[in-house]
Amino acid sequence: GESVGLHLPTLSVQEGDNSIINCAYSNSASDYFIWYKQESGKGPQFIIDIRSNMDKRQGQRVTVLLNKTVKHLSLQIAATQPGDSAVYFCAPVLPGRRALTFGSGTRLQVQP
Amino acid sequence: NAGVTQTPKFQVLKTGQSMTLQCAQDMNHNSMYWYRQDPGMGLRLIYYSASEGTTDKGEVPNGYNVSRLNKREFSLRLESAAPSQTSVYFCASSEMETQYFGPGTRLLVL
Numbered sequence: 749g750e751s752v753g754l755h756l757p758t759l760s761v762q763e764g765d766n767s768i769i770n771c772a773y774s775n776s777a778s779d780y781f782i783w784y785k786q787e788s789g790k791g792p793q794f795i796i797d798i799r800s801n802m803d804k805r806q807g808q809r810v811t812v813l814l815n816k817t818v819k820h821l822s823l824q825i826a827a828t829q830p831g832d833s834a835v836y837f838c839a840p841v842l843p844g845r846r847a848l849t850f851g852s853g854t855r856l857q858v859q860p
Numbered sequence: 861n862a863g864v865t866q867t868p869k870f871q872v873l874k875t876g877q878s879m880t881l882q883c884a885q886d887m888n889h890n891s892m893y894w895y896r897q898d899p900g901m902g903l904r905l906i907y908y909s910a911s912e913g914t915t916d917k918g919e920v921p922n923g924y925n926v927s928r929l930n931k932r933e934f935s936l937r938l939e940s941a942a943p944s945q946t947s948v949y950f951c952a953s954s955e956m957e958t959q960y961f962g963p964g965t966r967l968l969v970l
Binding site for chain 1: 864893901904905908918950952957958959960964
């Protein structure tokens with residue numbers, strides 16, 4: 749199976765600062781990783797993904813870094829905005845598996 | 861495109877009552893999923909359907925049944941609701957690994 753851990757259950761940042769949300773995973777066979785954002789009262793929303801043959805991928809204001817050696821990935825959000833306040837989940841995916849494994853998530857609070 | 865839709869949005873049941881949660885997707889995805897999310901926790905997989913006509917148990921299937929009615933629709937049934945099934949239920953669909961989620965059904969079992 750796959751277990752997912754997060755280093756910080758709650759992260760509080762000032763508006764305009766950069767945010768870094770970390771995620772550790774246990775199964776080195778995971779070959780695909782997805783970050784989701786869940787706002788209060790809503791379903792998880794896809795943010796960005798990365799395959800295991802990459803170590804970095806950038807999107808709009810977000811960057812995901814993957815370190816397979818230590819089984820760790822991070823989500824960096826540049827110039828954090830109040831609308832970024834949410835719970836963030838990482839979901840590692842094993843080859844051939846469709847079901848996702850979610851940890852408890854990290855809550856990002858953006859202070860104005 | 862509406863994406864993934866779920867009905868109802870909210871439901872209150874008494875212990876022992878039954879109900880069916882409905883889910884539909886308009887993205888022509890083959891795979892569909894049902895998750896539950898308890899307060900302060902991540903999502904746990906109840907059942908999934910890799911393709912029309914197939915269903916498989918997930919991590920927490922006890923007390924639930926599912927029906928993949930057609931490619932668009934995947935329903936979750938609670939035959940005899942229990943307070944432990946109070947939760948938020950999310951349906952999702954996918955074609956590849958990335959899953960797209962509905963807005964959720966909030967269920968309270970008294």
